[in-house]
Amino acid sequence: MNILAIDTSCDETSVAITNKQRILSNIIFSQVKLHQQFGGVFPSLAKREHLTKIQPIITLALKRAGLNWRQIQAIAVTFGPGLAPALEVGINTAKQLSQKYQLPLIPVDHLEGHIYSVFIQSQSNNPKRLIKFPLLALIVSGGHTQLVLMTQHLHYQILGQTLDDACGEAFDKAARLLGLGYPGGAIIERLAKTGDPTKYPLPIPMQHHPGLDFSYSGLKTAFKRLVYGLSEQEKNQNLSHLCAGFQQTIITSLILKLKLAIAKYQPKLLVIGGGVADNQMLRKQVRKEFKKQLPIYFPPLKRLSGDNAAMIGVVAHFKFQNGIVLKDPIKLDRLPRANLNYYLKNC
Ligand code: KG4
Ligand code: ZN
Numbered sequence: 121m122n123i124l125a126i127d128t129s130c131d132e133t134s135v136a137i138t139n140k141q142r143i144l145s146n147i148i149f150s151q152v153k154l155h156q157q158f159g160g161v162f163p164s165l166a167k168r169e170h171l172t173k174i175q176p177i178i179t180l181a182l183k184r185a186g187l188n189w190r191q192i193q194a195i196a197v198t199f200g201p202g203l204a205p206a207l208e209v210g211i212n213t214a215k216q217l218s219q220k221y222q223l224p225l226i227p228v229d230h231l232e233g234h235i236y237s238v239f240i241q242s243q244s245n246n247p248k249r250l251i252k253f254p255l256l257a258l259i260v261s262g263g264h265t266q267l268v269l270m271t272q273h274l275h276y277q278i279l280g281q282t283l284d285d286a287c288g289e290a291f292d293k294a295a296r297l298l299g300l301g302y303p304g305g306a307i308i309e310r311l312a313k314t315g316d317p318t319k320y321p322l323p324i325p326m327q328h329h330p331g332l333d334f335s336y337s338g339l340k341t342a343f344k345r346l347v348y349g350l351s352e353q354e355k356n357q358n359l360s361h362l363c364a365g366f367q368q369t370i371i372t373s374l375i376l377k378l379k380l381a382i383a384k385y386q387p388k389l390l391v392i393g394g395g396v397a398d399n400q401m402l403r404k405q406v407r408k409e410f411k412k413q414l415p416i417y418f419p420p421l422k423r424l425s426g427d428n429a430a431m432i433g434v435v436a437h438f439k440f441q442n443g444i445v446l447k448d449p450i451k452l453d454r455l456p457r458a459n460l461n462y463y464l465k466n467c
Contacts, residue, residue, distance in 0.1 A: 121139065121140075121193045121437070122137055122138070122144065122187060122191055122192050123137070123138050123139070123192070123193065123195070123196050123226070123433045123436050123437060124136075124137055124178070124181065124192045124195050124217070124433075125195075125196040125228070125429040125430065125433030126195070126196070126197045126198070126210040126213060126214050126429055126432070127197075127198040127210060127230065127427055127429040128174065128198070128202075128209045128210035129203065129207055129230045130161055130202050130262070130263070131150065131151040131152060131154075131161045131169075131206070132149065132151065132426070132427040132428070133148075133149040133151070133169065133170050133177055133209075134146070134147060134148045134427060134429035134430075135147050135177045135178050135180075135181040136181060136429035136430040136432070136433050137181050137182065137184075137185040137187060138240075138433030140434075141239050141240060141241045141434050141437065142242070142245060143240060143241070143242060143243065143430045143433075144184075144185035144186075144187065144243065145180075145181045145182075145183075146423070146428055146429060147181045148423060148426075148427070148428050148429075149177055151166060151169045152302075152303065154169060155302070156301065156302050159302050160292070160302065161203065163205050163206065164205060166203060166206045167203075167205035167206055167208070167209055170210070171209055174209060178213070181429075192221070193223065193224075194223055194224045194225070194226055194436065194440060194445075195214050195217050195218045195224070195226070196214075196225075196227075196228050196432050196433055197210050197211055197213075197214035197225065197226075197228065197452075198210060198228055198229070198429075198432055199211060199228070199229070199452060199454060199455050199462075200229065200230065200454055200456050200458030200462075201229070201231065201263065201264070201455065201456055201457055202263070202454075204456040207454035207455075207456060208454050211452055211453070214452075215450060219449070219450070224440070224445045224449075225445065225449035225452065226436040226439050226440055226446070228432045228436055228439065229435075229458055229459075229460055230432075231259055231264060231266065231268075232274070232435050232460060233431035233432045233434075233435055234259045234264075234394045235259065235268065235270075235391060235393055236393075236434045236435045237393045237424050237428070237430075237431035238391045238393055238417040238418060238419055238420070239251060239417075239434060240419070240421075240424055240430050240434050241420075249415075250389075250415075251273075251389070252388040252415075253272055253388065253389075254271050254386070254389075255269070255270045255388065255389045255390075255391060256268070256270075256378075256385060256387035256389070256390050257269075257270065257390075257391045257392070257393065258374065258378060258392045258393075259394045260374065260392065260397055260402075261286060261287075261288050261393075261394030261395050261396065262286060262288035262289055262292065262303065263286050264281070264282070264286050265286045265287040265336075266280070267279040267280040267281070267377060267378075267381050268460065269381075269385055273442065274438055274439060274442060274444070275461070276460035276461050278459070278460065279332045279381055279385070280333045280377060280381070282334040282335060282336060283334070283335045284335055284336060284337040285336040285337050285340060286336070287334070287336060287394075287396050288305055288394065290370060291303075291304045291305035291367075291370070291396065292304040293340050294308060294366050295307050297343065298347065298355070298362060298363070300359075305396055305399065306398070308363045308366060308367055309363075309367060309399050309400065309401065311360045311363040312363040312364040312367045312368075313360070313364075314360045315359075315361040315363055315364030315365070317361075317364040317365050317367070317368035318365070319358070319364075320346055320362055320365040321365065322342050322346070322365055322366065322369040323369075324369060324372050324373050325338055325339050325369070326373060327373070330380075332380060332381055334377060336370070339366075339373075343362075343366055346362075367399070367401060368401075371399075371401060371402050374402065374406075378390070378406070378410065379409070382410065382413060382414070388415075389414060389415050389416075390406075390410060390414055390417070391416075391417045392416070392417070392418050393418075393425065393431075395426045397418050397419055397425045398425040403418055
């Protein structure tokens, strides 16, 4: 079954065609250059860009997959969480297409997309990864930081989440403070490569907190205090050390909570998705720490860690198999603060 999937939850307009877990095409148009001048995503501008790009991207996705509308059997769309005006564009388009071509509409949560992104395959069915439950998922993106336990497909138990800033957001704020530009995660990672993470130690967030929640606003404040305490020259001469220290503190905080969750829930598989999952130092340290205990999957390609519609198509495949299809597609509405499991209960 070929699914045409749409994600317009933030600042990427993405349309993919997938078959089971396989990508037939996955077009991602990033608006990041447009939003750079604001140091973050400007919602009304995002909506305008999604509106102008969505139709040509749908046409391109079909063309790249070598398919026409008669060969598409379902539409999938992200209904939340995300920016309301941005989500609206994808949802309205999906509703129109589902009506026009009489196709079932499958609602997908953006965060379940990030979880299933590790199971996306190429046209030749690679990588072949066994899906085992219980599965522990860590989502680390610009808007979310969540630890989720799954005992079966599409059922999510949120074990912990950030109480304030998301992990990617913390990277972005630190980068802005250092005058490094937006989005900051990849820039910090690059500079950190030549830095000494022990030169400027920072407090590990939630270290003495027994639960599985995260928090990054205290780290942001501590980092701000540290940077403001340096002269301009000191700051510029030590950028790589500052980045390395900041990055290491975040990685240590994530590993700390993963350790607790793995000990408590004994999962058979660990998956990590979202933009921050692209961080190579995070991958290296997580693998080193847990590889003897359980298999660890990250998104198989860089472009699958960030926002993309292929991950939405892959979730939709499992939803369709489980009968999760909207009875009345026209009623689908955006849920900017959606939480995982919504459509399991409301379909
Ligand atoms: O998942 P994503 O593309 O969008 C959301 O759904 O939020 O995540 C974007 C976030 C940004 O905050 C960005 O700075 C961060 O992921 N990010 C990284 C790296 N690449 C992207 N953070 C740390 N290291 C990276 N290499
Ligand atoms: Zn995302």
